[in-house]
Amino acid sequence: MTEHATMMEPVTRMLMGDEAVAHAAAHAGISAAYAYPGTPSTEILECLLEMQKKQGSPKAAWCANEKTAYEAALGMSMAGMRTLVSMKHVGLNVAADPFMNSAVVQPVGGLVVAVADDPGMHSSQNEQDSRYYADFARVPCLEPADPQEAYDMVRDAYDLSEAFRIPVLVRLVTRLAHQRSGVRLQPDRRGNDAEVTPDRDDWVLLPAYARKLWKRRLIDAPELRRWAEESKYNTLSLNEEFPELGVITTGISKHYFLELTSEVGLSPSHLHIGAYPMPMEKTRKLVDHCGEILVIEEGYPHVERMLRGIVPPSIAIRGRMDGTIPEDGEMSQDLIRRALGLPVGEGVQLASMELPGRPPRLCEGCPHTDAYDALRIALEGHERPIVMSDIGCYTLGILPPHRVGDSCVCMGASIGMAKGAADAGVHPSIAIIGDSTFLHSGVTPLMDAVSGNADMLLVILDNQTVAMTGTQPTLLPSERIHELILGLGVDPEHCHKFEVHPRKVGELAELFRREISHPGLSVVIAHRECIEAARRNKKN
Numbered sequence: 001m002t003e004h005a006t007m008m009e010p011v012t013r014m015l016m017g018d019e020a021v022a023h024a025a026a027h028a029g030i031s032a033a034y035a036y037p038g039t040p041s042t043e044i045l046e047c048l049l050e051m052q053k054k055q056g057s058p059k060a061a062w063c064a065n066e067k068t069a070y071e072a073a074l075g076m077s078m079a080g081m082r083t084l085v086s087m088k089h090v091g092l093n094v095a096a097d098p099f100m101n102s103a104v105v106q107p108v109g110g111l112v113v114a115v116a117d118d119p120g121m122h123s124s125q126n127e128q129d130s131r132y133y134a135d136f137a138r139v140p141c142l143e144p145a146d147p148q149e150a151y152d153m154v155r156d157a158y159d160l161s162e163a164f165r166i167p168v169l170v171r172l173v174t175r176l177a178h179q180r181s182g183v184r185l186q187p188d189r190r191g192n193d194a195e196v197t198p199d200r201d202d203w204v205l206l207p208a209y210a211r212k213l214w215k216r217r218l219i220d221a222p223e224l225r226r227w228a229e230e231s232k233y234n235t236l237s238l239n240e241e242f243p244e245l246g247v248i249t250t251g252i253s254k255h256y257f258l259e260l261t262s263e264v265g266l267s268p269s270h271l272h273i274g275a276y277p278m279p280m281e282k283t284r285k286l287v288d289h290c291g292e293i294l295v296i297e298e299g300y301p302h303v304e305r306m307l308r309g310i311v312p313p314s315i316a317i318r319g320r321m322d323g324t325i326p327e328d329g330e331m332s333q334d335l336i337r338r339a340l341g342l343p344v345g346e347g348v349q350l351a352s353m354e355l356p357g358r359p360p361r362l363c364e365g366c367p368h369t370d371a372y373d374a375l376r377i378a379l380e381g382h383e384r385p386i387v388m389s390d391i392g393c394y395t396l397g398i399l400p401p402h403r404v405g406d407s408c409v410c411m412g413a414s415i416g417m418a419k420g421a422a423d424a425g426v427h428p429s430i431a432i433i434g435d436s437t438f439l440h441s442g443v444t445p446l447m448d449a450v451s452g453n454a455d456m457l458l459v460i461l462d463n464q465t466v467a468m469t470g471t472q473p474t475l476l477p478s479e480r481i482h483e484l485i486l487g488l489g490v491d492p493e494h495c496h497k498f499e500v501h502p503r504k505v506g507e508l509a510e511l512f513r514r515e516i517s518h519p520g521l522s523v524v525i526a527h528r529e530c531i532e533a534a535r536r537n538k539k540n
């Protein structure tokens, strides 16, 4: 039971978008939530962990990666219980396999996937737009405009998921995930009773079953489109006296646009889309009414592209694709002002001073600093070393003053890429990865390196935490990581655990040098606790 189980009247609380998602899932009666930390979605599970600590439920757990989190949620749904799985946008790439296939099986308990996109790449390697994934998998997508709507939509998503027996994707963006506002909470809904009646016809994706299931999904599609057409989250207002322009907004762009129009007294016809599949009838009504359409959406030009398939050439479509709004970066009121031909930045006092840049850097005393110093020393004299880095605090080592690392692509990529470079004859070929990233996606490429005895050095920077997202715990303690690596078949003579210390930089450099000269696979686990995690652990 959550804090609202006995509540008769709704209450209002100040919540971040992420927290609104967590509260909605709890109040919708989920039995469990699963996630892997990643900005800007981390706070969803953190909020549920807090509830679990205080109230005992719902169950909340960090997982090895987004794929395992998704699969745990899928199993929970198969057992008839409501569940939430959350991740950042690039995490959905990792979970794409179960996600795509969960759209073919028939979930039983409500299955909601909260995915936080990061337009503007505040802390991510790309700007991918998760609405494309929903469209690709043919599952419904809800895109809230503010924390209240995030709360309402997540609650509704459970009913929708169970009515259509389909996963529902809720797409957040950074500005919403981290924005705080008053959210009206509703009384709890009781969780589902366990209903473990697995039906092979519904859950086995052998081709003979899968073809039937896919057909069933396609038969349901018109019903789903009708649901979106009638959804309260898709609203159309036509202004008979102003047929020149129609505006389509999606998600949080709605508020940017409405604030602006109320300020300048502009009122074009307006379609707001918060629920997909795209409401085609409402869209056609808007198009039939207006001479020009402006599309304001956060992320890729998803709606704009679809429009281009249905709008006659006589009607101009403006948006990200024709350059009215830049194709990259976050949406802003200034961009909308420009698109509407209004003056930009009125009333805003811009700083007249040039402020110095403040590039991000490792904390003072970070253990990675010593490992980087040692590696730089060990690589002296090598003409063409390659150092593949990975995703975590240590990626900052690529920047001055350390300048260690030549790549950073996606979780776990360092190991496979170092193997590829070693196969190409590059020496030394080095992979640098954190302990949590290694457990997330580094174990499988290490198996490839073991199987081919790749001539490379793997350095695991083991700080016993997921530091970059707020010092969440790593799934395995250092000792178990060492055992795991030996279990994969790495030669024990070339698998070392080293306690990093500023006074032992020379010793570590010597170990690196020795292993670089070994013609085969070597692993060094450079261990010392993250100082931020140590501080936090001391406080608790």
Ligand code: SF4
Pocket: 361, 362, 363, 365, 366, 367, 368, 393, 394, 463, 467, 468, 530, 531, 532, 533
């Ligand atoms: S949070 Fe921890 S791992 Fe990250 S830079 Fe600071 S000390 Fe290093």
